[in-house]
Amino acid sequence: MKLLNKQIDMISWTSSEGIVTPIRFRMEENGRLIIIKIGRILQTEKTQLCGAPMLSFRCSSIIHGTEKIYELTYNCGNQKWRLKKI
Helix, strand or coil: CCEEEEEEEEEEEECCCCCEEEEEEEEEECCEEEEEECCEEEEEEEEEECCEEEEEEEEEEEECCEEEEEEEEEECCCCEEEEEEC
């Protein structure tokens, strides 16, 4: 996997119990915006980065006709999403 650490726009769903589920995200690639729908969430992990609570999601989706596995992170403190690795 290639380390990107790129900020992305995310549509997510939060249950009444506070469980966050990513649905789809938008990112810039070669000067164009592309939308990627989350196919499957393979693993979810709670971590901390410099004291800020984080959620990490390992997911897979069909991107440009190929199934890719990637990692998304959600910073609970500043409520920002990042595409960490693809």
